[in-house]
Amino acid sequence: MKKTVIYSLFAFLLLFAFALVLPVIVTLDKASRGMVEEMEKVAPLSTEQKLIFGRFVDAARDDFLSLSFYVFIAVLFASVFLGRRLLRPVKELHDAAASMKGGNYGMKPGAFGDSELGDVAAVFDAMAVSLRQKTEELALKERYVSMMMDPLWVLDNENIITDINPAFTKLLGYAREDAVGYPVFDFMDEVNEKIMRKQLGWMESGESSSYEITLISKHGEAIPVLMSGAPIFGDGGEVVGKIGIMKDFREELARRKALREAGEHCRVIMDSMPDALIVVDRDHNIISANSAAEEMADGGIAGRHCHEIFSPQSPGRQPVALHDCPVAAVFSKGKPHRAVHEFFDHGTYTYKEIIAYPIKDESGTVRNAVALARDVTEKKNFEREVARKNRELETLLDISKTLSQSLRAEEIFNAVLDRLLELTGMDGGAIYFLDEMGRELGCHYSRGLSAEYVKSAAIFRVGEEIPGRVAATEQIFTTADLAADERAEKSVFLHAGIRACAFFPIRGKEKTTGVFLVFSFSPRYFSPEDEQILGSVGEIAGMAFENIRLYEKMRLMYQHQKWRKGDEQRKLLELASVLATKLDVKDMLDTAVNMIKQFLRADFAWFLEVDSRGNLVLKSASDSGIPEGTVIYEKGSSCIEWAAIEGKKPVVVPDLASGSGVDLPGHLAGQNFKTACSVPVYSGAEAFAAISFYCSSFRQPKEEDIYFLQTVANIVDVALERARLYDRLMIGKGMSEAIIESMSDGIITTDTNGSVITMNNAALSMARLGQDPAGTHVAGLFSGSEENDRFGLLLAEGLKETMKGVRLRRETVITGAEGAVVPIVLNAYPARDKEGEVASAVFVLRDMSRHEEVDRLKSEFLRSVSHEFRTPLAAIVGMSEMILDGEVPEEKERIYLETILGEGRKLSGVVSDLLDLAAIEGGKEVLRMEEIDAGALLREIAGEFSPIAQKKGITVKVSTGGPLPVSGDPGRLKQLLRNLVENSLAYSDSGAVVDLLASREDGLCELTVRDTGWGIPEDDIKHLGEKFYRGKNAASTRGKGLGLSLVKEIVRVHCGALKIESCKGKGTTVRISLPARRPGEKDNNN
């Protein structure tokens, strides 16, 4: 078709072109020739001109022809283009139709304008759209059906299922193939089949129906459904089938049941309400009511007017205005409304609170109203009462405040009276108080009354006059005008010009304690409220009055308590001080235990201690025959003491008998104790003992008793600790005391007042005191002589200085034994406590006699030496002089010369003794040691001295048991023995015996020189062997005081020992032990 169109178009155009070109060419040619002819007419044209002109015409014709050719080509292209353009809609239509045929309805042919073809396309388009919509609608419907929540089935006229939806499968469990093709009655029981058949019958007649039916699921479950059934009509209006849509009815049934139950429940609630509840319609007619409302209306409430129920008209009852009706308000405003209705019925007010709520329908219109009526009489009355009380309280509070501000009666009642008058606006008042016996009222405080009047009306007997009556009856008395009141006839109060007055009792908790009076000088009415307030004031005042009394009582009790506390403290102090003086544990415990028993008025008390085996052992008991150390409780017994020790807290058992679980030991079993209490005793953090007390009567030990017991336990603990510490200290103290006592210096310690604390033996002997002067003043220690008195003053000065922390040193003298002057160096030192405070003074008295004695001995020695030298020299010098002077007779010359010689020898002896001593002492002497026979040595010495001894009448004996070797320097040993024998002879009288003995003992050689001479005085023994020292006997003998010094030194250098025993009047024994062998030398004798 396309080609046909194009060809025909081309042919048409070609024809059109020829028709146009040919006339042009012919015309052009004709015109050119005409033009030449014309021009020839004007002017003949040359041939040449004609030729040119001819050429020009030919060229124009050729141009025109070529132009025409180009036009022809253009026409050709234009026809092809136009042809195609004309054919395009046709093609599109064709394509769309083909696409639609393929089932694609989405094709949309283009617009074709207003041409016939456009119309065709439009129609075609509309057709396609409609067809597409239809198809889509159908698919959608199909989807709806499948997506429908509600199950459905489609039946044919034979009631065979032809279709179901997935919801059906879901509800009943049947798959499509299980259901489609089966009669519908297969899915229900017989009963339901009947219903179904009936319904289907109606549908066959063209009606729809909705009905409940129960189907059987695949699992045999009966499922109630609400079935909406409708007939399906054919094109001719005939019924071709039925459709049934089911709604699962199970939930609905359950909901219906719940609703029914809720309704019932609601009803029960409503009925159980004490408040009357009604539902009314717009005409205020009651639709329903709860049982309270029924009761209120005495039954038969339905249909009655709400006013009849809530505000029934009755005689003496005020009607309620309709505008006050809350139900009306609810209907008019559509909001809940509340009103309180007051009824005055037979003299009493009752109140009803009525609350109405609107019940609206879906459109928001108030259809009905619920009205609730509640009796609020009580609440209302209470509110009124509260308001009244508040007012009253404000007044009373004011007064109470005044009352509570002090505990002094006078202050309070004056203030209360003022306050009360101020509050009531009265002119005056008075307070009368009952006496202790409750017989007479006395005026204590008054206002607005003259002193004279008060004096005349100061006392009333109870029962007489108005105040007396008020006190007796405890009833308030008020009068608006006393003058007009017949009860006040002849009352003294009339004289005071009192008009209005109120007497009211001051009521305490139990009894009236007085009467209050307030009055004014003009009449005035007292309202019941006023009376009530005054009554309350009376009560408050009474209470305050009692409080004051109570306070007084408490003050007394407190004082008593304080007293008891003081007593307790005194006791504890006493115990502490008693214990402080005791160091014996048993003694301390006895004291403590007895004090507990006595102070706590207990019948028995004891102190039990845990011993090393964990048993509780008796340490002390108040009074029992139980010996100390008895095991009272074995380890782990159940007793209060164990409980106290283990629990580390006091244990109280007020009733031992009734199942306290406490075992009393055999020792206490017979005593029938009822109450027991025990507290632990600590040593550091450990409880190691318990103190307990027992009572024969039931008693709840008071807190302070336990406290007391604990305090005693603490004191005992401290005391025990102290005793233990004391024991330890004593060892140390014993040592230091021994040191102090052994010192030759006198030591006196005093406290800061100068009272002597200690004095050692040396000090005691210096002061020549026999007994311990502890406590006496240091200044008075020394007495009996001027020196001693001065020394006392010096000690006092020393004390003063030391208290300033200054040391003092003084040299002085005291009078010693037998009046001897004893030089003393006194040193006084302050002794400080650990805080650095001077706590005591220490006086050290050094007896300088010893030092001076040394000095004296030195001089004595010098004197002695000089005597020893000068006396022989005197003889030598004097006699030599006389001989030389020729004054000596011949016969005497020899005696003189012999004397000179003898004295000269003596001199040399002294000199050598001194030199020897110096040499030995200085260690310069070298011993010439050899073995010698001790016996021989003794015999030699004895022989040496026998002439002198004989002369003095003294026997010298030697006894040695055989040869006795001794190692030593023979010269020195002889010197030693000589000195000893010399001494023995010098200090013995005629008839005495000097024994020289030698013996051997334990490798030692003992040489003994024993005499029966004068003996050495005791005082001298200790000084023996000291250089220069000469004993008391020395005065009557000649000696250098060097003998024993020499002996001592010789013994020392021989490594021996010297022992001197002496008894005055009986003799002296000197033993010298010398090693038999020189040290390091072997004992060949054994």
Added chain:
Amino acid sequence: VKKIIIIDDEPFILMMIEDKLKRAGFRVITHRESVSAVEKVRAERPDLVILDWMMPEISGLEVCRSLKADPELAPIPIIMLTAKSQEDDERLGLSCGVERYVVKPFSPKVLLEYVVDILDRHKKET
């Protein structure tokens, strides 16, 4: 003839002084016991006492004090013989009323001079 008592425990000293004084014409009495010295003086009533200090039992100083304490014997001048040479000893001796203090060893000649001198002076005084 003046009577002189010599009291000393040393026999040689006694002998020597006795010899010297006797030669000088004095009547001399010797006494060796210090204990009975005062009694002896009281009995003899000498014109002069020569007294040794260092004697056993009772020292010459004590004897001197006793003599001076007796009003009858107090006027008798005393010469003290002594080995003591310290100053305070001398002072002590003199304080006791000793007329002369003669330190051992001494020259018998000098002693005699003292005796004569003292007796002369004493004679003048009385």
